[in-house]
Amino acid sequence: MINGNSLQGRTAIVTGSTSGIGLGIARGLAAAGANIVLNGFGDQKEIDQTRRELRSQTGVQVQYHPADMSRPDQIVAMINDTRSTLGGVDILVNNAGIQKVAPVEEFPVDKWDAIIAINLSSAFHTMRAAVPLMKAKGWGRIINIGSAHSLVASPFKSAYVAAKHGLLGLTRTVALEVAQSGITCNLVCPGYVRTPLVEGQIKDTAKARGISEEAVIRDVMLGEQPTKKFVSLEELAALTVFLCSDTAASITGTALPVDGGWTAH
Numbered sequence: 436m437i438n439g440n441s442l443q444g445r446t447a448i449v450t451g452s453t454s455g456i457g458l459g460i461a462r463g464l465a466a467a468g469a470n471i472v473l474n475g476f477g478d479q480k481e482i483d484q485t486r487r488e489l490r491s492q493t494g495v496q497v498q499y500h501p502a503d504m505s506r507p508d509q510i511v512a513m514i515n516d517t518r519s520t521l522g523g524v525d526i527l528v529n530n531a532g533i534q535k536v537a538p539v540e541e542f543p544v545d546k547w548d549a550i551i552a553i554n555l556s557s558a559f560h561t562m563r564a565a566v567p568l569m570k571a572k573g574w575g576r577i578i579n580i581g582s583a584h585s586l587v588a589s590p591f592k593s594a595y596v597a598a599k600h601g602l603l604g605l606t607r608t609v610a611l612e613v614a615q616s617g618i619t620c621n622l623v624c625p626g627y628v629r630t631p632l633v634e635g636q637i638k639d640t641a642k643a644r645g646i647s648e649e650a651v652i653r654d655v656m657l658g659e660q661p662t663k664k665f666v667s668l669e670e671l672a673a674l675t676v677f678l679c680s681d682t683a684a685s686i687t688g689t690a691l692p693v694d695g696g697w698t699a700h
C-alpha cells in the first residue's frame with residue numbers, strides 16, 4: 436500500500452550501504468517503510484547481521500547485492516535482480532564512493548580511473564538501467580550523494596572533485612529529462628561526516644600538507660565548516676527520506692548542501 440509520505444511498498448537501492456552514509460540512509464529509508472537493497476563490500480557475516488537487524492527493527496524486506504560499482508555489467512545485474520525479486524526500483528541512492536588524497540603530479544593513474552568509475556560513472560549506469568522501471572510506474576526518486584566538493588574544490592583531491600562536480604551536471608541533466616515522468620533527481624552535498632572514508636584520508640592529508648593529523652581535523656576538515664561540527668548520518672538520512680516523499684515532488688535538479696555552512700563562504 437502506497438500512501439502519502441510513507442515509503443511503504445517502495446523499493447530502494449542504496450549503493451555503498453555496508454558502511455557510513457549509505458548505511459545511515461538505508462536505515463532511514465527502512466524506518467520510513469521502504470524495502471531495501473544493500474550493496475557494497477564488507478564481511479559477509481556483518482552484512483547478514485545488518486540485514487537481520489534492519490528487518491526485525493522495521494519489518495521491511497532487506498536484500499543484499501554484491502555488485503561492484505566499477506563494473507557496468509554487475510550494476511545492470513543488480514537493477515535486473517531487484518526488479519525480479521522486489522518488483523522494481525522506486526528509489527535509487529547513488530552513494531558508493533572512494534577517496535584518494537595526493538598532489539596531481541603524483542596522483543596514481545589507477546586511482547583516478549577507479550574514482551571516476553565508482554564516484555561518477557556508476558551513477559550513470561544505475562540511472563540508465565533504473566529510469567525505464569521508474570517511468571513504467573510513473574514515479575521515482577533518485578538521490579545522488581555528491582559532496583561540498585560538488586560545489587567547491589580543495590587541493591590534492593583532483594579525481595574526487597572532478598567526479599563530484601561531474602555528478603552535479605549528471606544530476607541536473609537527468610532531472611530535466613525525467614521531469615514529466617513523476618521522477619525527481621537531486622544531489623545531496625554533505626560536508627565532512629566522520630565515516631571510515633574520512634578516517635582514511637586524515638593520514639594522507641597530513642602527509643600531503645605536511646601537518647599533524649590533529650591539525651587536519653581541526654584546521655582542514657572542521658576549518659571548512661563554520662559550525663565546527665561533523666555532519667551526522669541522521670541528518671543525511673532525514674533529508675533523503677524527505678526527498679523521497681510525495682511532498683518533495685517539485686524539488687528536482689537541485690544541489691542541497693548539508694555542510695554546516697562550508698559552501699556559504
Ligand code: NAD
Nearest residue numbers: 451452453454455456475476503504532582627628630632
Ligand atoms: P565509507 O567508506 O564509509 O562507505 C563507502 C561505501 O561504498 C562502503 O559501503 C563501500 O563498501 C562502498 N564501496 C566502495 N567501493 C565500492 C564499489 N566498487 N562497489 C560497491 N560499493 C563500493 O564512505 P562514506 O563516507 O560513507 O561515503 C559515502 C559517500 O558519501 C561517498 O560517495 C562519499 O564521497 C560521500 N561523501 C562523504 C563525506 C564524508 O565526509 N564522509 C562527505 C561528502 C560526501
